[in-house]
Amino acid sequence: MNSIVKIIVAGALLSYLGTGVASEQQHSEESHNHDKTVVGTKENKGAHEEDSHEDEEHEGHEEEHEGHEDDEHTGHEDEGHEEKPAVVTISSIQAKLANITVERLNARSMDYQIYSPGEIKANGYTSYIVSPRVDSVVLRRHVALGDHVEEGQFLVTLFSERVAEAQGAFLIANAEWKRVKLLGRKAVGGKRFLSAGTGYKASYSRLLAYGLSIEAVSSLVAAPDEESGPLLGEYTLVANSRGVVLSDDFHQGQRVASGDLIIELAQEDELWVEARLAPNTSMQIPLGTKAQIDVGGDVFDARVVQAAHTIDPKTRTRIVRLLVNNKYDQLHPGQFADVYFSFKTVKPVLVVPESALMRGADGDWTVFVEEVGGVKNAEADSFSAKEVELGRVFDGWREISGIEPGSRIVMKGAFFVASEIAKGGFDPHNH
Numbered sequence: 001m002n003s004i005v006k007i008i009v010a011g012a013l014l015s016y017l018g019t020g021v022a023s024e025q026q027h028s029e030e031s032h033n034h035d036k037t038v039v040g041t042k043e044n045k046g047a048h049e050e051d052s053h054e055d056e057e058h059e060g061h062e063e064e065h066e067g068h069e070d071d072e073h074t075g076h077e078d079e080g081h082e083e084k085p086a087v088v089t090i091s092s093i094q095a096k097l098a099n100i101t102v103e104r105l106n107a108r109s110m111d112y113q114i115y116s117p118g119e120i121k122a123n124g125y126t127s128y129i130v131s132p133r134v135d136s137v138v139l140r141r142h143v144a145l146g147d148h149v150e151e152g153q154f155l156v157t158l159f160s161e162r163v164a165e166a167q168g169a170f171l172i173a174n175a176e177w178k179r180v181k182l183l184g185r186k187a188v189g190g191k192r193f194l195s196a197g198t199g200y201k202a203s204y205s206r207l208l209a210y211g212l213s214i215e216a217v218s219s220l221v222a223a224p225d226e227e228s229g230p231l232l233g234e235y236t237l238v239a240n241s242r243g244v245v246l247s248d249d250f251h252q253g254q255r256v257a258s259g260d261l262i263i264e265l266a267q268e269d270e271l272w273v274e275a276r277l278a279p280n281t282s283m284q285i286p287l288g289t290k291a292q293i294d295v296g297g298d299v300f301d302a303r304v305v306q307a308a309h310t311i312d313p314k315t316r317t318r319i320v321r322l323l324v325n326n327k328y329d330q331l332h333p334g335q336f337a338d339v340y341f342s343f344k345t346v347k348p349v350l351v352v353p354e355s356a357l358m359r360g361a362d363g364d365w366t367v368f369v370e371e372v373g374g375v376k377n378a379e380a381d382s383f384s385a386k387e388v389e390l391g392r393v394f395d396g397w398r399e400i401s402g403i404e405p406g407s408r409i410v411m412k413g414a415f416f417v418a419s420e421i422a423k424g425g426f427d428p429h430n431h
Helices: 002-080 092-097 161-183 190-209 214-222 414-423
Strands: 087-091 101-104 111-121 127-130 136-141 154-159 234-238 243-247 263-266 270-277 290-295 298-311 318-325 336-344 351-353 365-370 380-394 397-401 408-412
Touching: 087 092, 087 414, 092 380, 111 290, 111 318, 111 380, 127 243, 161 190, 161 214, 190 214, 270 336, 290 318, 351 408, 365 414, 380 414, 408 414
Parallel strands: none
Antiparallel strands: 087 380, 101 408, 111 270, 111 336, 127 263, 136 154, 154 234, 243 263, 270 318, 290 298, 290 336, 298 318, 351 397, 365 380, 365 408, 380 397
16 A cells, blocks of 8 residues: 555656656747847847848938939039020911001111200390380380380380480580581681581480480471470380380389380290200200290290200209291290200111000010011911110100011000910010
8 A cells, every 4th residue: 555655656756847847948948949039039120220221321322313313404404495485376367357567677767856844935136125214204105015016106205304404405406506507617617616516416316315216306306486396304215126015014103213124025926935954964956956846735846046055043954045936926925835856866776666565564665576487477477575675765656775677576466466475374574
């Protein structure tokens, strides 16, 4: 019995020991395998990281290479690329409906005008100022403002104490001279004869200098007696030439001094027009230059007769004087006028009608040029926009630059061409 128990215990013990050894062996193998797995994983990870790094560097080089190639390619494209102008094709039917006219651009001589404000003035060379030569009193007026007078017509009657004294002296000198002439030089002697003649001439000349007419002086000695003759001191001023009364700023009974303006007469057949130019203008206007004068819508021809070389101190302008014919009395001194000086270009210039110019979105002016190498046949024509610089204005025409002479330009119908370009989405300025 004891032997059987010992055998069972020994077998169990052996079985237990075998199981522990096997377990430890299995555990050792598993640990070893795990270590291998970890090491393999680390190695794989390092290899993977190395591969990734190599891939990133490779990709970076590729991107750099590609960027360099793109830059070089873009640079080559920018260097070789030239923007072509926007071209539109207009059929012959469209051109006819839109009334498009194409003409060759050739230089030509042009007439043009320069504007200046002006004023109608009395012609100073045919005007006449009526004024007393001595202090006087106005007795009567014989004309009024705006009257047309003839030469020798009475204007105003005055009174002066000095004139009365001069008239009295003339009457005495006249009587003495008549007596001496009647007796003769031999009877009265040479000295008296000379003195009488000199006294008569001096008194006669004094009356003329005071403003009396020859007729007025003659009337003093023509009266049969003193009572029937004119009153001494009373004299009448007469018109020395025909004209129109432009001013009569005086009243009857008024005392006027020597030299005071009482009446201004002017012939209005030809009047002056004073044009005022800016003082800094370098424009030369030679004598004889033609001009047109616009007064209230009425236009008159005029010509330059004088040009001042000084600046007006009040208006700070340079005055150019013109002569205008006023045969039908349509113009009057004091009226304002628009003066247009007429000139002709010294050299031929390139010009187009105002209708041929179109303004683009950026504000530049363009014309439309027929394409030389474009569609050109009986059915259609090609046009492109060309920017130009504007110059002087020539009565509906405009000077342009920046385009070759001989180019065929759309002179009429440019608006239709511009609209066709806009519909096609083109930029007329080739931007």
